[in-house]
Amino acid sequence: xxxxxxxxxxxxAAHRLHNPNWPDEKNAAVFGKCNNPKYHGHNYELIVSxxxxxxxxxxxxxxxxxxxxxxxxxxxxxxxxxxxxxxxVEFANLNPTAENxxxxxxxxxxxxxxxxYTLKITLYETPRNFVEYGGN
Ligand code: NI
Numbered sequence: 001x002x003x004x005x006x007x008x009x010x011x012x013a014a015h016r017l018h019n020p021n022w023p024d025e026k027n028a029a030v031f032g033k034c035n036n037p038k039y040h041g042h043n044y045e046l047i048v049s050x051x052x053x054x055x056x057x058x059x060x061x062x063x064x065x066x067x068x069x070x071x072x073x074x075x076x077x078x079x080x081x082x083x084x085x086x087x088x089v090e091f092a093n094l095n096p097t098a099e100n101x102x103x104x105x106x107x108x109x110x111x112x113x114x115x116x117y118t119l120k121i122t123l124y125e126t127p128r129n130f131v132e133y134g135g136n
Pocket of ligand 1: 015033034040041042
């Protein structure tokens with residue numbers, strides 16, 4: 001029997017979406033307000049989902065306390081109140097879109113969660129815009 005357990009988390013961060021290979025007009029047209037040269041913030045809502053077999057001894061798929069600690073230590077403390085472009089090395093040359101932030105979060109957490117579990121990241125950049133990423 002398989003089940004999925006999830007932990008919800010939150011962080012605030014600033015970013016700017018920009019392609020340095022494009023002229024300013026194209027950046028403004030493609031990225032709109034997210035191209036603001038002075039940056040701007042989002043209240044990100046994160047859902048980290050782990051799928052695996054229910055352990056017959058514990059009844060758990062994955063210890064949610066452990067998952068909460070992993071997310072807090074490696075994601076929330078790493079990204080909260082940061083300027084993603086300037087302070088988070090993964091975005092030095094990577095546009096910090098919700099898609100790419102999801103991939104970065106996935107790659108960080110994947111190292112700490114055994115490969116027998118399936119990992120999925122759901123990231124809300126606004127209450128109505130969200131991205132899902134589950135590897136590959
Ligand atoms: Ni934005």
